[in-house]
Amino acid sequence: MPGPPSTEQAAAPAAAPPTSDEVLAEVRSLLVDVIGDDFLLDTEIELDTSFNEDLELESIEFVALSERLLERYGSQVDFVAWMAEMDLDEIIALTVGELVDFIVTSLS
Amino acid sequence: MARVQANDITINAIKLGDGLSGPLPPVVFVHGLIMDNLSSYYYTVAPAISTETEVVLYDLRGHGLTDRPATGYTLDDALDDLEGLLATLHVPTPVVLVGNSVGGTIALHAAITRPELVAGIGLIEAHPVVEGWGDHLMADIEELVAGFDEPGVREFITGEGGRKLKRMAGVCEDMVTKTSLPADLRAATVMDAELLGRIRCPALLLYGEASDILDRAELLAAAIPGAELRILDGCSHSVLMEAPEEIGEQLHEWLGSLPVTSA
Numbered sequence: 001m002p003g004p005p006s007t008e009q010a011a012a013p014a015a016a017p018p019t020s021d022e023v024l025a026e027v028r029s030l031l032v033d034v035i036g037d038d039f040l041l042d043t044e045i046e047l048d049t050s051f052n053e054d055l056e057l058e059s060i061e062f063v064a065l066s067e068r069l070l071e072r073y074g075s076q077v078d079f080v081a082w083m084a085e086m087d088l089d090e091i092i093a094l095t096v097g098e099l100v101d102f103i104v105t106s107l108s
Numbered sequence: 109m110a111r112v113q114a115n116d117i118t119i120n121a122i123k124l125g126d127g128l129s130g131p132l133p134p135v136v137f138v139h140g141l142i143m144d145n146l147s148s149y150y151y152t153v154a155p156a157i158s159t160e161t162e163v164v165l166y167d168l169r170g171h172g173l174t175d176r177p178a179t180g181y182t183l184d185d186a187l188d189d190l191e192g193l194l195a196t197l198h199v200p201t202p203v204v205l206v207g208n209s210v211g212g213t214i215a216l217h218a219a220i221t222r223p224e225l226v227a228g229i230g231l232i233e234a235h236p237v238v239e240g241w242g243d244h245l246m247a248d249i250e251e252l253v254a255g256f257d258e259p260g261v262r263e264f265i266t267g268e269g270g271r272k273l274k275r276m277a278g279v280c281e282d283m284v285t286k287t288s289l290p291a292d293l294r295a296a297t298v299m300d301a302e303l304l305g306r307i308r309c310p311a312l313l314l315y316g317e318a319s320d321i322l323d324r325a326e327l328l329a330a331a332i333p334g335a336e337l338r339i340l341d342g343c344s345h346s347v348l349m350e351a352p353e354e355i356g357e358q359l360h361e362w363l364g365s366l367p368v369t370s371a
Contacts, residue, residue, distance in 0.1 A: 067109035
């Protein structure tokens with residue numbers, strides 16, 4: 001729903017929407033949680049990093065990531081609806097940047 | 109996503125549509141064998157169904173992000189895990205079980221042996237237990253794992269094969285060599301016409317036109333009283349991935365036709 005953050009989400013304090021850099025940092029930290037440190041040591045996570053080609057994220061790990069993002073950002077960021085619009089090939093081809101853009105757009 | 113303690117293991121589960129109380133019973137999705145996990149439903153039919161009723165997705169014992177202990181892989185064990193999970197999540201029973209492939213075997217076993225647990229079974233490419241079923245299921249994967257010891261294969265898997273292949277190979281090898289899954293599946297009781305004929309709950313059978321187990325669809329349709337069989341054009345055993353929208357519509361329509369049970 002458009003408009004400024006309202007009081008209906010009482011848990012989330014009203015704040016300026018996060019910047020792309022802040023969301024990227026958050027996504028990085030959640031990815032470390034999901035995948036584990038040892039693999040990520042040799043992999044830089046940037047906006048053009050692909051979940052499939054670069055990170056070799058398994059489907060169950062992608063689920064874990066979306067669930068963590070849901071916990072972090074709440075229902076304002078509706079991943080399930082977003083992904084429902086894509087077929088499996090499109091989901092697999094996603095980059096970190098596309099995910100960050102989606103989050104930033106949803107929160108602004 | 110929740111880490112749920114049940115039946116002495118930690119089960120990875122997701123509840124969607126939490127708190128929805130409509131006329132429909134909760135729907136629990138059961139995935140297939142070894143390389144499968146709850147993501148097959150998370151990305152396909154589960155979100156739409158969760159707008160109608162409470163939905164539970166979970167990784168079976170040994171699969172996905174659920175624990176992989178050495179034992180406990182019989183069909184009875186699978187139902188003990190499921191009952192423990194539902195109790196911990198406070199999901200009221202009976203539930204509708206939707207099972208894909210071997211997930212369908214588990215749903216069938218529930219409908220036969222624990223009818224009080226089951227309000228309906230939605231079977232997608234389900235395997236009933238037939239003579240030699242365990243051997244048939246395990247033969248390919250055991251051959252695959254045996255091949256890891258061929259010259260150079262292990263080096264490839266742990267080296268240039270990449271992270272995903274390494275993990276997939278590791279799961280297959282662990283399941284075959286470190287768990288009782290192969291023996292447990294081989295020991296499963298054959299579901300003959302007499303056993304299947306005991307099923308009293310509504311049953312939907314969804315199969316692909318080009319499925320390699322279409323004969324089982326006909327066996328189930330003939331043996332389960334009132335079962336509805338639907339064959340999806342142009343699809344194979346992987347019908348859930350090939351035609352998720354059509355599977356979702358079929359499930360939606362069938363769920364709407366279920367008799368309303370008072371909780």
